[in-house]
Amino acid sequence: MNKTEIQNWLEETGRILANDRNSEGFWEGRLSSSALAVAVAVAALHFDDRVKNSTEIKKGLQWLINNINNDGSFGDTPESPGNVSTSLLVYAAINLYASEVQQIGEVHARLANYLLQQGVDVTTSQVARSILTHYRNDYTFSVPILAMCGLCGVPGDDAFNHIPQLPFELSLLPRRFYRMLNLSVVSYAIPALVAVGIVIFKKKKSNLFWRIVRKFSIGKAMKILQRMLPESGGYLEAIPLTAFVALSLINSGFAETEVVKKGIQFLKRTQREDGGWPIDIDLSTWVTSLSVKAFRGKLNGFLDSDEQDKIADHYRWIQNKTIHPFNGTKPGGWGWTNFSGSVPDGDDTPGAILALLKLQPKEKIKTEIFAAIEWLRQLQNSDGGLPTFSKGWGKLPFDQSCADLTGHALLAVSAVAEEYYETLKPAEKKMLEKMFQKTIKFLDSAQFENGSWLPLWFGNQHISNHTNPVYGTARVLTYLKDAAVHKWHNYKTQTQLNRLIDKGTAFLGSVQNADGSWGGDRNIAGSMEETALTVSALASQKNIDLCNSGLKWMKDYQQKQGFKPAPIGLYFASLWYDEKLYPITACLEALIRIEEIATS
Numbered sequence: 263m264n265k266t267e268i269q270n271w272l273e274e275t276g277r278i279l280a281n282d283r284n285s286e287g288f289w290e291g292r293l294s295s296s297a298l299a300v301a302v303a304v305a306a307l308h309f310d311d312r313v314k315n316s317t318e319i320k321k322g323l324q325w326l327i328n329n330i331n332n333d334g335s336f337g338d339t340p341e342s343p344g345n346v347s348t349s350l351l352v353y354a355a356i357n358l359y360a361s362e363v364q365q366i367g368e369v370h371a372r373l374a375n376y377l378l379q380q381g382v383d384v385t386t387s388q389v390a391r392s393i394l395t396h397y398r399n400d401y402t403f404s405v406p407i408l409a410m411c412g413l414c415g416v417p418g419d420d421a422f423n424h425i426p427q428l429p430f431e432l433s434l435l436p437r438r439f440y441r442m443l444n445l446s447v448v449s450y451a452i453p454a455l456v457a458v459g460i461v462i463f464k465k466k467k468s469n470l471f472w473r474i475v476r477k478f479s480i481g482k483a484m485k486i487l488q489r490m491l492p493e494s495g496g497y498l499e500a501i502p503l504t505a506f507v508a509l510s511l512i513n514s515g516f517a518e519t520e521v522v523k524k525g526i527q528f529l530k531r532t533q534r535e536d537g538g539w540p541i542d543i544d545l546s547t548w549v550t551s552l553s554v555k556a557f558r559g560k561l562n563g564f565l566d567s568d569e570q571d572k573i574a575d576h577y578r579w580i581q582n583k584t585i586h587p588f589n590g591t592k593p594g595g596w597g598w599t600n601f602s603g604s605v606p607d608g609d610d611t612p613g614a615i616l617a618l619l620k621l622q623p624k625e626k627i628k629t630e631i632f633a634a635i636e637w638l639r640q641l642q643n644s645d646g647g648l649p650t651f652s653k654g655w656g657k658l659p660f661d662q663s664c665a666d667l668t669g670h671a672l673l674a675v676s677a678v679a680e681e682y683y684e685t686l687k688p689a690e691k692k693m694l695e696k697m698f699q700k701t702i703k704f705l706d707s708a709q710f711e712n713g714s715w716l717p718l719w720f721g722n723q724h725i726s727n728h729t730n731p732v733y734g735t736a737r738v739l740t741y742l743k744d745a746a747v748h749k750w751h752n753y754k755t756q757t758q759l760n761r762l763i764d765k766g767t768a769f770l771g772s773v774q775n776a777d778g779s780w781g782g783d784r785n786i787a788g789s790m791e792e793t794a795l796t797v798s799a800l801a802s803q804k805n806i807d808l809c810n811s812g813l814k815w816m817k818d819y820q821q822k823q824g825f826k827p828a829p830i831g832l833y834f835a836s837l838w839y840d841e842k843l844y845p846i847t848a849c850l851e852a853l854i855r856i857e858e859i860a861t862s
Contacts, residue, residue: 263813265860271817272560272853278825279553279846280564287572288600291549292842294829295538297336298348300325301355302505303529303539305410308358309512310526318530321537326352327365329538334372338838339829342723346380346392347836349373351407353384354414389417390424400658401426402451403836406506409458412465413513422465427472430459431479433486449589449652449661450605453490453497453507456483461510487511487521490588492603495524496532498588499543499603502837504528541833546599547580549843551613554620556851559858561620574621577614581630582606582637589652594637608641608648608667609719612674624681635678638671639697646700647708650718664718665708669738672701676745683750698751702758705738709762713769721832722782722792728836730782732773736795739766743799770796771808778811779819782830789828790819794848801855809856816849825849 263271284290304322307315330336335344336352353373360370374384382392390408397404405428412421433456460483463476487507490497496504508525516522532543550573557564565573580600583593588605595606596614615634618627641653647663648671655661679686679694686694709715710731717734746759774780779788780796797812827840 263810263817265857268813268853268857268860272850272857275846275850275853276557276560276564279556279843279850282843282846283569286576287569288546288576289550289553289843290544290546293540293542293544294339294341294827294840295325295329295534295536296338296501296541296837296839297326297329297340298338298351298837299501299505299539299541300537301336301348301351302410302502302509303533305355305358305414306505306509306512306526306529308355309413309509310517310522315526315530318533321533322539323356323359323363323366323537325537326356327369328536330369330372334369334376336373337829339840341840342829342838344376346377346382346396347403347407349377349380350382350384350389350393350416351410353377354411354416357414357416383417385417387417387420387424390421394426401428402454402658402660405462406454406458406510409461409510410506413461413509422462423467425462425466427462427466427468428455428459430456430463430483431476434479434482449655450498450650451503452589453487454503456487457507457510457514459483460516461514464514484516484519484521488519491521491524492588492601494543494602495526495528496543496601496603497525498605499599499601500833501529501532501539501541501543541837541839542599543601543603544599545841547577547596547604547610548598548613549841549847550576551610551617552843552847554617555613556847556854557620558851558854560854570621574618574627576600577618577621578630580604581614581633591651592637592640594633594635595641596634605651606637607650608638609650609670611638612667612670615674616677619677619681628682631678631682635675635694635697638674639693642671642697642700645707646702646704648701660718662718663704663708665705665715666717666720666734666737668701668704668708669715669741672698672705673741673745675701676748676751679750680748695751699755702755702762705742705762706758709765712772713765713767715766719832720830721836721838722786723829723838724786725782728832730792730830732770732780732782732786732792732796733830735766735769736780736792736799739763739770739799740795742766767800767805770800771805774808774812778815780812788815788819789830790816790825790845791828791830791848793819794845794852797852798848798855801852801859803859806859809852813852813856816852820849 300322304319307319329340331344335349337344356366356370360367393404408425504525508522511522582595591606595611597604597606598610611634643663645663648667649663675698714731715734715738716729720730720733721728722730742763773784775788779793781788793812793816797809825845827845829838829840831839
């Protein structure tokens with residue numbers, strides 16, 4: 263593509279993105295609707311009051327009828343191939359209505375046939391064995407799935423005899439001990455541990471000792487749920503998690519509690535016009551950071567100073583300023599959305615730091631920036647990596663240090679040092695240097711022999727183990743290259759960065775598809791997101807031919823399908839989603855980076 267074509271495409275994409283802001287001046291994006299979220303929400307509304315909630319239930323059931331796959335299955339998004347977990351939850355939800363509505367009965371039968379073809383007999387306890395085998399030692403998703411199935415009559419009266427008991431009584435211990443316990447759920451799933459654990463206790467026989475312990479624990483565990491409950495009523499602003507909690511507590515005799523009442527109202531309020539639900543209300547903080555960063559040095563050409571100030575003020579407003587009730591994290595971080603159920607995390611906080619540095623003069627934002635850096639410092643694990651929510655939780659994958667979050671934090675720390683280094687006290691300089699070196703050490707250890715890194719919250723549906731080395735490597739490589747141009751670090755550090763960069767670059771160059779695109783790995787069909795992020799990561803005169811072939815594929819894709827998003831996002835254990843703004847922000851960033859090297 264020639265310079266004029268790139269500039270025209272850049273201007274068009276930039277205008278599309280700038281015009282997508284909401285009335286308050288920031289970006290909300292739009293998450294894909296989720297069959298899993300619809301199924302669990304419908305079940306929760308049914309158990310709450312099927313008559314009072316009949317409108318929402320009917321709309322949800324109709325959405326499921328309209329979005330069944332040709333093979334009788336359901337995937338995590340309407341664009342996803344079917345999977346057993348989502349299909350089983352839909353089967354359980356419509357089991358409540360299959361005998362009443364003909365269309366639902368037909369979907370019910372098709373689902374049963376699909377599940378049987380996958381080796382899951384919905385009439386026997388083999389259901390439990392299949393789900394538990396799939397998720398192994400991580401009960402974050404498997405046990406809530408099985409609990410909902412049991413409550414919906416799948417496979418039958420003895421369903422709960424085959425479901426492991428979640429140790430909800432452990433939630434009574436002080437939070438500082440959680441990381442030392444061998445909990446069977448990830449750190450952000452404590453509400454499910456409590457609520458689903460209680461309903462299993464109520465429905466399943468156990469020995470006298472544990473019955474006494476758990477009966478004594480219920481009241482105090484309910485107080486923990488109440489304390490963690492956000493004003494919105496939605497735990498983590500997540501539809502599935504909130505619905506699992508509500509349906510479990512309703513069937514445990516706690517239907518009249520505030521946790522349930524506010525949770526049900528949250529579910530009713532977040533249903534879409536077409537009857538669907540997304541997995542989470544939105545990722546507004548995340549997509550706003552992506553958008554601001556995508557404009558790079560051209561931000562002033564698309565947003566005036568008042569518009570930029572409005573976004574910066576929004577960041578100030580939503581920065582966590584107290585001990586967070588959900589997980590006890592200290593002030594300073596940002597979560598993924600402005601709604602009250604959001605929890606500060608190790609990816610949105612670096613994103614907000616980098617966005618703020620682009621939006622306002624460094625003197626005006628110093629207080630917010632250094633509160634966030636201190637929050638990240640306290641989150642950083644002993645291995646040098648950054649986890650998502652809680653330091654020291656390393657037993658399950660979604661609690662461990664990961665490369666893409668660590669790379670993001672590395673860039674944020676480096677950018678802060680670059681901006682403020684000359685004015686910092688020696689202790690502050692030392693703190694930043696130590697954080698930075700620890701992140702490099704982790705990224706060195708996390709880089710595979712072939713030069714790739716794996717991300718945590720992103721994957722690819724078409725890869726057998728659902729990993730996405732292209733996404734992970736593209737993200738980390740971009741962070742490293744942006745940090746490498748900073749002047750504050752020494753020659754030794756620059757050498758370390760260059761070594762990691764060279765290996766990552768070689769990997770991405772080796773896995774480009776013949777058509778010019780990149781998918782999640784070698785010979786995986788390309789997407790706009792993966793291709794654009796890789797072009798950004800490789801952008802240089804040395805790799806211009808690779809980048810140009812990627813741009814040509816991106817242009818052809820956009821002309822045929824627009825900015826159609828791909829299901830590359832992962833939520834909770836293995837729940838796919840797509841986000842409307844991912845392909846747009848990735849494309850814009852790639853175009854600007856290519857223009858930058860053309861004019862350098």
